[in-house]
Amino acid sequence: MKIKHQIAISDTGFLFNPATGESFTVNPVGAEIINLLREGHTWQEIIDKITEMYSVERNSFEKDLHEFAGIMKMHQLLDKDE
Amino acid sequence: MSKPRYTIAVTGLNAIDSPGPGVAVIRGLLEAASFDARIIGLAYESLEPGIYMPNLTNHTYQIPYPTAGTDELMERLTYIHSRENIDVIIPNFDAELYSFMKLEPKLKQMGIRMFLPTFEQFEERHKVNLTKFGEKYGIDVPLGIAITDPAEIYKHEKELDFPLMVKGKWYDAYIAYNMEQARNYFNKIAAKWGYPVILQKFVHGTEYNVTGLGDGNGNTIAAVPMRKQYITDKGKAWAGISIADENLMDLTRRFVESTGWRGGFELEMMKSNDGRYYLMEINPRIPAWVYLAVGVGQNIPEALTRLALGEKVEPYTNYEVGKLFIRYAWDMIVDRSEFENYSVNGELKKDEHGKETL
Amino acid sequence: MEKKHYERPHIIKLEAGMPGKSGIRTEQAPTTHIDGMAVKELVKTYGSPLFVLSEQTIRSTYRKAFKAFSTRYPNVQFAWSYKTNYLSAVCNIFHQEGAWAEVVSGFEYDKAIANGVDPGKIIFNGPGKSREELIMATEKGSLIHIDHLDELYLLIEVAEKTSQKPRVSIRVNMDTGIYPMWDRFGFNYESGQAWDALNKIMHSGKLELMGLHTHIGTFIMTATAYAIAATKLADLARSLQQKFNHHLKYIDIGGGFASKNTLKGSYLPGSDTNPSFDEYAEAISSALINSHFSPGELPLLILETGRALVDEAGYIISSVIANKRLSSGRRATILDAGVNLLFTAFWYQHQVTVAQGVSQHREDTTLYGPLCMNIDCVRESVNLPMLNINDQVVIHHTGAYNVTQWMQFITLRPNVVLIDENGNAHVIRESETLESVTGGEKTPEHLIKLR
Known part of the structure; x- marks a missing residue:
C-alpha cells in the first residue's frame, strides 16, 4: 500500500491532496498511519507499530486498517498499483 | 472626545448568492458615527466568505448549529466571551434567533447585550401564525394554512387555488402551479x-x-422601503432601489406600534394589482440588503447596537429616495492555511490589516 | 509504558461547507457516569444492554412539577400514569411522593392494588373496562372515568347490584386548537355529547358524579391548549351547578405534557422548545382561577402526566457490536439495544452520547439495533465519535413508555436497574430467560418429537 507522494499532512491532522484539491481531516491514529505510509512502511510494519503504541488488539486493528485503506482508496489517496 | 469602542459579535457571514445579513451588518457597524467597532465573527461553516474577507472581522469563531441545543451554544459563547469580552451580539439567522432569545437573560448577566424581539412577538409573527396576526392587528395578509399531511392540500385546494405558495416553517418557499408540485414541495x-x-x-x-x-416601546427608530429591481433564481434581491411610499411607511409604523416590536425586522409586502398592500412575511431580524438603509442615511446596525446598550436613540426621519444597491460577486484569494486553521481549530484570527495571524 | 488510547483511524473529506442553515454538528460530552455510577461498572455488573433509572431524577422532576402547580393553585393532586412505566419500584417512588394511581386496564388496576395504593385513590380510565372490572372498582370505591355511553349504561346496571354507588367522572374530548384532535376517547364537548352524558348521570341518581376529566392529546407543545381545555371543563362544571346545584370535587386535566425529547422532524432540540412545567401550570391554573369558581370552591386539580415526569430519569446503556460501511459509503454502527427495547425510537430523535473519552473527530453514523429486521433503527443519522467494538453509548430520556411498550421480539429483555438516592444500584426487573418467554407455552403431544 502506497500513499500518493505529493500528499501532505499537517500536525493538526489536516490533509490536502494537491492533485484533486480535496481537503480532509484525519484523527491521530489515522495521521500516524499516513505518516508511516509516507515513510514507506509496509502493511505489517504499520500493524506492528500501531499495536505497540496503542491499546488495541492486532486483529481488531487489522480490520480497522483494512477499512481505513478502503476509504483512502475511495478518496483516491493511494497509488493505483495497490 | 474620543468615541467608545465596542466589541460586537455578528453571525450570518455567508455572503453568498442567498446571503446572510452578517457582512452588511458589519459594514454598517464599521461605519458607525457614534462608536468604533471591533468585530467578532460567529460562523457555522468553513466557507462563509465573511470569515476570510479583509478588514471585516478581527477574529471568527465557529459556533454550534441551533440543532445542538442552547447548552452547547452557551458553552461556546462563554469561551468566546472569555477571550474577547463581547459587548453586543447581533444574531442574523431566523433559525438561531430562538436559541439566542432563550439565552438572552444569561448572556445579559455576563455583560453581553442583544436587542431581540420578545418570544411573544417572535411567535405571533411566525409564518404559521401570520393569518391570526393579520386579524389581530388589522393588517391584510394572504390566507395561510399550516398543514402536517400532504393529503390536506386537497382539502384546502378550493380556498387557496393554484398557484399557491408552499413554505417551510423556517426557510424555503416555492410556488406550486399544480397538485403534483405542491405535494413535491411539501415533502421536500x-x-x-x-x-x-x-x-x-x-x-x-x-x-x-x-x-x-x-x-420595543412602539417607536419606529428606522424604516427604509425598497423595491426589488432584480431577483435571483433563489428569490433574493440582487438589486433594489429605495422608494418613497407613504402607505408602506404607515403600515410599517402601525406594525411597530401595535406589536411594540423590539429589534430589527424586515417586512415582505405585496402590492396587489388592485392596489392593496398585503403583508406576506415578517422576518424578525435585519435583512441582507440592510446596507442600502445604511447607504441612504439610516444606520440600522448602529442604532440597534446603541439600543442594545441601553442608550436613547432618536428616530431617523429621513432617507435618500432613489438610491440603488447592486450586489456583486467578487473573488477573494485565500491561502489554504486560513481555511485549514478555521476547519481544524474552529477559529481564525485576523489582525487589523485583515491578515491572518495565529 | 502505558499504551495510548486507541481510536479507529478515521479520515473525513471536508465538504465545501456552505451553511445549510441546518446541520447536526454536535460536541456532546461523553456520559461516563449516571448518578455517580460508572457506566463501565454498571455494564460489567449487570450486563449490556441495560436499562437504568435514576430515583433522584424521578423525585426531583416530580417535586419540580408539583411545585409548579401547587404554587399557583390551592389544591393539586398528581396521579401516576401506570402505562407510562409500571415497574413497581418506579410506581412506588411516585406513590411515596404523594401521587395517586391512574390505570387503564384491569391488569394495571390489580398492579396498583398490589402496590398498596388506597383504592379510593385509583383513577380507572380507558375505553375497555369489563363488567367485572367495573364491579370491582365500584365495590372498592375507586374513581371510574366513563369513556362512552355503553359504559355509562353498564355502570347504571352495575350500580343496581353493588353495595356502593359508583364514583364516576366522564372523560370529555374537545377542540383545543391541537391537531390532531383526539375525539376517539370520551364524550365530545362542542357537539353537546358531554353535557348530554352529564344529564343522564344526574337524572339516573345511581351514580355519584365526582368530577370531569379530559386528556387532550400527547406531547402537546403549546401550553395554551390546556388553558382552553380547563376553561371548557370549568364551563361544564358551571352548568352542573346552575342546573343541578351539583358541585364537582375535582377537575382532571389528564396528561400529555411533552418531555425534553426531540420529536422526529423537529429542527430545534426538545430541551429548548418544549414547554416547562411552569408554563403548563400557569396556563391551567390561570384558566381555572379566572373561571367562575369562587375562591373557596375551586375543585381539586388532578394531573395525570406521565411522560414528562419520568422520561428524563431513564437511560439505556448499549454496547457496540460492530461497525460497518454501507454501500453508499455511510457509516453504520450496530448496537445491542434496538427498537425492541426502545419503542420510542419510532418517534424521537433520542439523544445518544458515548460513554468514554474521545477525540474531536466525528462522523455521521446510522445506529442500528441487533434485530434481524429492517425496522430496527435507533437513529437514522447522528454525529458520533469513532466507536470501537464493546464501547458503550448511552441513550437518553428513555424512562417513559419503553419498559411498558417494549417488545418481546426476537430476543430477551435485559436487566432494569434503579440507582437510588445514595448512589446504590438495585435490579428492579431481572433480565429474561428462555423460561420467562416459553413458560406459558403448551406444545401438543404429537408436536414434541421432531421426527
Missing part, C-alpha cells in the same frame, strides 16, 4: 424543516420590502 420542505408546512394564497402583484428597527 417537510424533510428539511419539519412540520408544519404552510400553504399560502398566492398574491399577484409587485413585491416591496421594508427594513426597520423598533425600540
Whole structure:
C-alpha cells in the first residue's frame, strides 16, 4: 500500500491532496498511519507499530486498517498499483 | 472626545448568492458615527466568505448549529466571551434567533447585550401564525394554512387555488402551479424543516420590502422601503432601489406600534394589482440588503447596537429616495492555511490589516 | 509504558461547507457516569444492554412539577400514569411522593392494588373496562372515568347490584386548537355529547358524579391548549351547578405534557422548545382561577402526566457490536439495544452520547439495533465519535413508555436497574430467560418429537 507522494499532512491532522484539491481531516491514529505510509512502511510494519503504541488488539486493528485503506482508496489517496 | 469602542459579535457571514445579513451588518457597524467597532465573527461553516474577507472581522469563531441545543451554544459563547469580552451580539439567522432569545437573560448577566424581539412577538409573527396576526392587528395578509399531511392540500385546494405558495416553517418557499408540485414541495420542505408546512394564497402583484428597527416601546427608530429591481433564481434581491411610499411607511409604523416590536425586522409586502398592500412575511431580524438603509442615511446596525446598550436613540426621519444597491460577486484569494486553521481549530484570527495571524 | 488510547483511524473529506442553515454538528460530552455510577461498572455488573433509572431524577422532576402547580393553585393532586412505566419500584417512588394511581386496564388496576395504593385513590380510565372490572372498582370505591355511553349504561346496571354507588367522572374530548384532535376517547364537548352524558348521570341518581376529566392529546407543545381545555371543563362544571346545584370535587386535566425529547422532524432540540412545567401550570391554573369558581370552591386539580415526569430519569446503556460501511459509503454502527427495547425510537430523535473519552473527530453514523429486521433503527443519522467494538453509548430520556411498550421480539429483555438516592444500584426487573418467554407455552403431544 502506497500513499500518493505529493500528499501532505499537517500536525493538526489536516490533509490536502494537491492533485484533486480535496481537503480532509484525519484523527491521530489515522495521521500516524499516513505518516508511516509516507515513510514507506509496509502493511505489517504499520500493524506492528500501531499495536505497540496503542491499546488495541492486532486483529481488531487489522480490520480497522483494512477499512481505513478502503476509504483512502475511495478518496483516491493511494497509488493505483495497490 | 474620543468615541467608545465596542466589541460586537455578528453571525450570518455567508455572503453568498442567498446571503446572510452578517457582512452588511458589519459594514454598517464599521461605519458607525457614534462608536468604533471591533468585530467578532460567529460562523457555522468553513466557507462563509465573511470569515476570510479583509478588514471585516478581527477574529471568527465557529459556533454550534441551533440543532445542538442552547447548552452547547452557551458553552461556546462563554469561551468566546472569555477571550474577547463581547459587548453586543447581533444574531442574523431566523433559525438561531430562538436559541439566542432563550439565552438572552444569561448572556445579559455576563455583560453581553442583544436587542431581540420578545418570544411573544417572535411567535405571533411566525409564518404559521401570520393569518391570526393579520386579524389581530388589522393588517391584510394572504390566507395561510399550516398543514402536517400532504393529503390536506386537497382539502384546502378550493380556498387557496393554484398557484399557491408552499413554505417551510423556517426557510424555503416555492410556488406550486399544480397538485403534483405542491405535494413535491411539501415533502421536500417537510424533510428539511419539519412540520408544519404552510400553504399560502398566492398574491399577484409587485413585491416591496421594508427594513426597520423598533425600540420595543412602539417607536419606529428606522424604516427604509425598497423595491426589488432584480431577483435571483433563489428569490433574493440582487438589486433594489429605495422608494418613497407613504402607505408602506404607515403600515410599517402601525406594525411597530401595535406589536411594540423590539429589534430589527424586515417586512415582505405585496402590492396587489388592485392596489392593496398585503403583508406576506415578517422576518424578525435585519435583512441582507440592510446596507442600502445604511447607504441612504439610516444606520440600522448602529442604532440597534446603541439600543442594545441601553442608550436613547432618536428616530431617523429621513432617507435618500432613489438610491440603488447592486450586489456583486467578487473573488477573494485565500491561502489554504486560513481555511485549514478555521476547519481544524474552529477559529481564525485576523489582525487589523485583515491578515491572518495565529 | 502505558499504551495510548486507541481510536479507529478515521479520515473525513471536508465538504465545501456552505451553511445549510441546518446541520447536526454536535460536541456532546461523553456520559461516563449516571448518578455517580460508572457506566463501565454498571455494564460489567449487570450486563449490556441495560436499562437504568435514576430515583433522584424521578423525585426531583416530580417535586419540580408539583411545585409548579401547587404554587399557583390551592389544591393539586398528581396521579401516576401506570402505562407510562409500571415497574413497581418506579410506581412506588411516585406513590411515596404523594401521587395517586391512574390505570387503564384491569391488569394495571390489580398492579396498583398490589402496590398498596388506597383504592379510593385509583383513577380507572380507558375505553375497555369489563363488567367485572367495573364491579370491582365500584365495590372498592375507586374513581371510574366513563369513556362512552355503553359504559355509562353498564355502570347504571352495575350500580343496581353493588353495595356502593359508583364514583364516576366522564372523560370529555374537545377542540383545543391541537391537531390532531383526539375525539376517539370520551364524550365530545362542542357537539353537546358531554353535557348530554352529564344529564343522564344526574337524572339516573345511581351514580355519584365526582368530577370531569379530559386528556387532550400527547406531547402537546403549546401550553395554551390546556388553558382552553380547563376553561371548557370549568364551563361544564358551571352548568352542573346552575342546573343541578351539583358541585364537582375535582377537575382532571389528564396528561400529555411533552418531555425534553426531540420529536422526529423537529429542527430545534426538545430541551429548548418544549414547554416547562411552569408554563403548563400557569396556563391551567390561570384558566381555572379566572373561571367562575369562587375562591373557596375551586375543585381539586388532578394531573395525570406521565411522560414528562419520568422520561428524563431513564437511560439505556448499549454496547457496540460492530461497525460497518454501507454501500453508499455511510457509516453504520450496530448496537445491542434496538427498537425492541426502545419503542420510542419510532418517534424521537433520542439523544445518544458515548460513554468514554474521545477525540474531536466525528462522523455521521446510522445506529442500528441487533434485530434481524429492517425496522430496527435507533437513529437514522447522528454525529458520533469513532466507536470501537464493546464501547458503550448511552441513550437518553428513555424512562417513559419503553419498559411498558417494549417488545418481546426476537430476543430477551435485559436487566432494569434503579440507582437510588445514595448512589446504590438495585435490579428492579431481572433480565429474561428462555423460561420467562416459553413458560406459558403448551406444545401438543404429537408436536414434541421432531421426527
